[in-house]
Amino acid sequence: MKNNIFKLAFNILIPLLLSFLVFLATKNDISYLETLNRKIVLPNIVYPIVWSVLYVLMGIWIYFYEKNHPDDKKTIVVYWISVFVNLMFSFILFSFHQILLAFFDVIVLLIMIGYLFIKNLLQKEKYAYLLLPYIVWLCLATSLMVDLIVHN
Template sequence: MKILKLIVLFLIINFGALAIGSWLMDGGSTSAWYTNLNQAPWTPPGWAFGAAWSFIMICFSVYMAYLYTESPTTKVKTLFLIQFVLNVSWNFIFFNQHLISLGLLDIILLTIVVAVFLFTYMKQLKIKSLLILPYFVWLCIATSLNAYILFNN
């Protein structure tokens, strides 16, 4: 029962982060600023972002519930908080403020934090570590998209 409560808690927090991030996007991927940028040829269609982030946050919420159950340490809490701030702030930095370089730094740091989760707790969580893999892979793709925009605009 405890794991189910934690999954629900992390779902609320993580989908809350998505909602805050969307609110801070200032039109996001449909804004004139973004649509007029030279974008990477591998940029997914707009609908894929919402679908991907929904799937990622479901998996990440389950991952965090298991991790927190097994390791409710200050390190886990701090990493989660840093991840939350970096995830939400990228939307504001990149889409709202149009600070592409700072956005790239933000998303690189976010990718590093997610990699720390993945590799630090892999032995402890074993197969459950696969739950954070979609987040890591998507961030690698998103980082490449941000970098392409920086270097081609």
């Protein structure tokens, strides 16, 4: 039981901690977004709230996946690579000012999380639905990136 709680906490806290470190590393670069032409603008407060919820849901999902499929190392690696790809977005857009590359980053994430979701659904695992808010958010992120590409 104690081991399960540790694994769950690890799977939730590591992405949250890493995202906080990325925020600290890029917080001075976020103002770049204000220099861009955009038609779709979300309030800044939305991002940390949504990402915190998504990281918790993702952490719970990978915990259940590892518990139910401990030998499926490929899927577990895909998940952790998706966390890395996700964390790179802030550097790509805010620090390096690469709008098109940031768009591709979001598309790659959408494909990866879509793969995890569909694979989990085919395994008839109900916890697959924990990934659904992330997919919805990535669809919104895709439209935000298209907005940036079109208007800049």
